[in-house]
Amino acid sequence: MTLRVYNTLTKTKEPFEPVTPGQVGMYLCGPTVYKPSHIGHMVGPVIFDAVKRYLVYSGFKVTFVVNITDVDDKLIKESTARKMTMAALAEEMTGDYQRNLEAMGIDTIDHFPRATQCMGDIVGFIELLITKGFAYASEGDVYFDVARDREYGKLSNRDVASMQGEGGDMAERKRSPADFALWKSAKPGEPSWDSPWGKGRPGWHIECSAMSHKILGETFDIHGGGLDLVFPHHENEIAQSECAHGKPQAKYWMHNGLMQASNEVGKVGGRNTRETEAGDQQAQEAGKMGKSKGASAFSELLQRHAPETIRFFLLSTHYRRPIDFSEARIEEVNTGLEQFYRFFKRYERITGESFYSLPQISKRAEGEFDAGSNPTLAQVALHRQHYLEQMDDDFNTGGAVADLFELVRTMNKFADDEKLEANKPSAEQLATLKQGAKTLRELGGTLGLFRKPVEKPSADGGGNSELADKLMGLIIELRASARSKKDFATADRIREVLTSLNITLEDRPGGTEWTVK
RNA sequence: GGCGCCGUCGCCAAGAGGCUAAGGCAGCGGAUUGCAAAUCCGCCAUCGUGAGUUCGACUCUCACCGGCGCCUCCA
Numbered sequence: 001m002t003l004r005v006y007n008t009l010t011k012t013k014e015p016f017e018p019v020t021p022g023q024v025g026m027y028l029c030g031p032t033v034y035k036p037s038h039i040g041h042m043v044g045p046v047i048f049d050a051v052k053r054y055l056v057y058s059g060f061k062v063t064f065v066v067n068i069t070d071v072d073d074k075l076i077k078e079s080t081a082r083k084m085t086m087a088a089l090a091e092e093m094t095g096d097y098q099r100n101l102e103a104m105g106i107d108t109i110d111h112f113p114r115a116t117q118c119m120g121d122i123v124g125f126i127e128l129l130i131t132k133g134f135a136y137a138s139e140g141d142v143y144f145d146v147a148r149d150r151e152y153g154k155l156s157n158r159d160v161a162s163m164q165g166e167g168g169d170m171a172e173r174k175r176s177p178a179d180f181a182l183w184k185s186a187k188p189g190e191p192s193w194d195s196p197w198g199k200g201r202p203g204w205h206i207e208c209s210a211m212s213h214k215i216l217g218e219t220f221d222i223h224g225g226g227l228d229l230v231f232p233h234h235e236n237e238i239a240q241s242e243c244a245h246g247k248p249q250a251k252y253w254m255h256n257g258l259m260q261a262s263n264e265v266g267k268v269g270g271r272n273t274r275e276t277e278a279g280d281q282q283a284q285e286a287g288k289m290g291k292s293k294g295a296s297a298f299s300e301l302l303q304r305h306a307p308e309t310i311r312f313f314l315l316s317t318h319y320r321r322p323i324d325f326s327e328a329r330i331e332e333v334n335t336g337l338e339q340f341y342r343f344f345k346r347y348e349r350i351t352g353e354s355f356y357s358l359p360q361i362s363k364r365a366e367g368e369f370d371a372g373s374n375p376t377l378a379q380v381a382l383h384r385q386h387y388l389e390q391m392d393d394d395f396n397t398g399g400a401v402a403d404l405f406e407l408v409r410t411m412n413k414f415a416d417d418e419k420l421e422a423n424k425p426s427a428e429q430l431a432t433l434k435q436g437a438k439t440l441r442e443l444g445g446t447l448g449l450f451r452k453p454v455e456k457p458s459a460d461g462g463g464n465s466e467l468a469d470k471l472m473g474l475i476i477e478l479r480a481s482a483r484s485k486k487d488f489a490t491a492d493r494i495r496e497v498l499t500s501l502n503i504t505l506e507d508r509p510g511g512t513e514w515t516v517k
Numbered sequence: 518g519g520c521g522c523c524g525u526c527g528c529c530a531a532g533a534g535g536c537u538a539a540g541g542c543a544g545c546g547g548a549u550u551g552c553a554a555a556u557c558c559g560c561c562a563u564c565g566u567g568a569g570u571u572c573g574a575c576u577c578u579c580a581c582c583g584g585c586g587c588c589u590c591c592a
Contacts, residue, residue: 032592069590232589317531322522336542401538491552512546
């Protein structure tokens, strides 16, 4: 089995072979930190977090870089509007972004370079491009000379001649409308850095070329980002980096699909429409998600849904597909997820040990096991193998998740058939159950799932849980005594009232369990 | 106008030139249960439309219809 990856550059799936055997350098375009993150900002990090986990699991040593773009026209505009410095705004929003990543359990990122902390590298990079004749200074600005790059357009399959380019007030300083800014001269009052061309700031794309080069070198393995970045951002990055170094910037370009508002056009957090006919402009806008509504802060979303649910939601479809965002969908996915949690509890009831105390297998080879003539384990092995095949095929997380469900079903059936909850399980039965659970933990781990118990985001949780435990213990005791006297009217009355309070009772061989919905 | 993506069960969503077209949610029937809940078993699609290529297509080609993205610093 070999890992295959879809490469936007070649538009095909290719066998994955890193530049340096065994080592992988991976760069993901991070956010421009001018507003709080919304769900769309988490798509890439969650996906590439899973990609890294799977690569590590497959035996690679991975360096994962996510940049922070903390200097940009949008930052200037927003900080001016909020009457604060650009640096303070960037600091605030970077904090928000990183808190969200942390909440989502994304702890695989090794470097978070910030554009403002790499100014020397950026300026040096631009100088190199000028020296090599690929860029020119013009009235304090510096532009990339697109005409000099014969390969320009290869990623997005574009023809330079037909390019419209940026218009606006920079037009007359450029040789060609398709040229893009590497350095922008500062207007009075704007934040700026010194450079050979005067005070100014970097253009949009150069920081990624400079920072990826600084940390990962001239040619690294995976460059990721949202599909919307293919043009112009990644096209321009390729132009800058490859003209500067004379070699490929990245071997594989991976692009994830964008989050879209369900039922509506437009994507979360995106700008509104391009110009359309005046006539249907109205209609179009009406169908679009209100920017504010759909793109609500991610931190708010976290108050309604567990991070693992959001992760599962994002990974339950193939990464290159667009995802329709809707909270109803997230809820639906959560219903499916709960099947796993119920199994974890069941596992604990039977073995007396937490599912989460099982060893977390982090290498593929270590997860292999001999099923012998055990039919349940044979099933487990089969699903494990199928899961890995799915993941090997361009990280098909959507297809892989199906095997996770199959795994749970297999183990539930085993527990049912062998009546593990009613009788004392034998050592052999326990071993089988553990192997199944271990495999589930192993495979889920490659997606960053099932790593630790979920904490429910419910508003009323936490606080008086000790009191609740004691009260429920008493109630369940009273109901049990009623049941033992065949007083089902009382027993059912208790359960009905609890149900109306969103508390579910489950009578099991070992006693009654309660859960809050 | 240019470049590209998508249209699979009620909803979401894998997939693939011939093998039973995964899985989740919802629904129906059954086992289990004092009754439930949970779990298990079973049922539930011929793949937007039309034409072509082929021994054979849902999977390839073309056209059409429908939805979407980028071409203006949005992950």
